[in-house]
Amino acid sequence: MGFELAESTRLGFIGAGQMAEAIARGLVNKGVIPAHRITTSDISPSRQKVFQGFGVSVQPSNADVAANSDVLIVAVKPQYVPVVLSDASSQLTKNHLVVSIAAGVALKDLESWAGGARVVRVMPNTPCLVGETAAALSPGTLATTEDVELVKGLFSALGQIHVVKESLLNAVTGLSGSGPAYVFIAIEALADGGVAAGLPRDVARSLAAQTVLGAAKMVIETGKHPGQLKDEVASPAGTTIAGIHELEKAGFRAALMNAVIAATKRGDEMSG
Numbered sequence: 508m509g510f511e512l513a514e515s516t517r518l519g520f521i522g523a524g525q526m527a528e529a530i531a532r533g534l535v536n537k538g539v540i541p542a543h544r545i546t547t548s549d550i551s552p553s554r555q556k557v558f559q560g561f562g563v564s565v566q567p568s569n570a571d572v573a574a575n576s577d578v579l580i581v582a583v584k585p586q587y588v589p590v591v592l593s594d595a596s597s598q599l600t601k602n603h604l605v606v607s608i609a610a611g612v613a614l615k616d617l618e619s620w621a622g623g624a625r626v627v628r629v630m631p632n633t634p635c636l637v638g639e640t641a642a643a644l645s646p647g648t649l650a651t652t653e654d655v656e657l658v659k660g661l662f663s664a665l666g667q668i669h670v671v672k673e674s675l676l677n678a679v680t681g682l683s684g685s686g687p688a689y690v691f692i693a694i695e696a697l698a699d700g701g702v703a704a705g706l707p708r709d710v711a712r713s714l715a716a717q718t719v720l721g722a723a724k725m726v727i728e729t730g731k732h733p734g735q736l737k738d739e740v741a742s743p744a745g746t747t748i749a750g751i752h753e754l755e756k757a758g759f760r761a762a763l764m765n766a767v768i769a770a771t772k773r774g775d776e777m778s779g
């Protein structure tokens with residue numbers, strides 16, 4: 508049995524969007540918490556229905572979610588964080604742990620809006636849904652060691668989590684927070700290449716996705732440098748080096764580095 512929240516701990520989500528769903532469904536699927544101990548609020552009726560559909564109770568307001576939770580995950584778009592915390596503030600106490608997943612929203616601001624609650628900032632990614640997140644957290648000034656352990660427990664059940672200085676969280680956002688989108692594009696493009704070379708679409712997509720999964724597992728499980736693993740695929744005068752040559756001509760490495768740097772910079776701008 509993996510990490511389980513104490514039976515008395517109630518989990519709330521303000522905002523029932525894509526990321527809240529990935530986390531909530533992931534935690535329920537992993538047996539960390541039953542759906543009936545989770546509550547949420549969302550202004551969108553269609554999102555309310557999605558959460559009701561897997562047994563989560565929808566509250567009439569953000570304040571009600573705060574009143575009915577001990578750990579409150581703030582999962583709205585960054586610009587709405589001050590508004591929803593202001594809605595919830597009448598119910599927030601020092602007994603609450605507020606976990607913000609909003610990109611670029613600083614701990615000092617979160618603490619000033621959170622009515623004395625302890626705060627932890629987390630940057631997860633959508634693979635929470637399938638138990639393969641790559642996440643990082645930074646604790647606020649009031650957060651305790653137990654709070655950090657609890658948040659680590661929650662996200663370790665959904666993949667991996669690192670503890671980093673807050674000044675590095677936007678870099679985490681640029682790499683692993685946004686990263687699934689870069690990889691989805693890569694999978695789509697690899698599949699397009701397969702189709703261009705004559706493969707049926709479904710076979711091409713499956714080969715592309717499994718290739719990315721297999722390569723990632725090789726890096727993690729062998730501990731070898733990715734450059735060495737690349738060299739082991741590329742035979743002299745073979746097919747791979749011909750493909751790699753095209754990637755290098757197109758600036759593939761620089762494009763990926765620039766994507767991470769641009770997304771990090773955007774996070775810095777959002778943090779003000």
Ligand SMILES: NC(=O)C1=CN([C@@H]2O[C@H](COP(=O)(O)OP(=O)(O)OC[C@H]3O[C@@H](n4cnc5c(N)ncnc54)[C@H](O)[C@@H]3O)[C@@H](O)[C@H]2O)C=CC1
Nearest residue numbers: 522523524525526549550551582583584585608609610631
């Ligand atoms: N999508 C991703 O891959 C990741 C997103 N994040 C962060 O997670 C947060 C949520 O992002 P997504 O789930 O992608 O967005 P989303 O748009 O899918 O979800 C946000 C939800 O908040 C609801 N909402 C808006 N105003 C509200 C209010 N006043 N009260 C209650 N609910 C309200 C919306 O109806 C929506 O369902 C963002 O701050 C983002 O920076 C972090 C890591 C990865």
Ligand SMILES: O=C(O)[C@@H]1CCC=N1
Nearest residue numbers: 609610680684685686
């Ligand atoms: O695009 C965004 O701003 C959010 C943060 C990380 C992933 N999605």
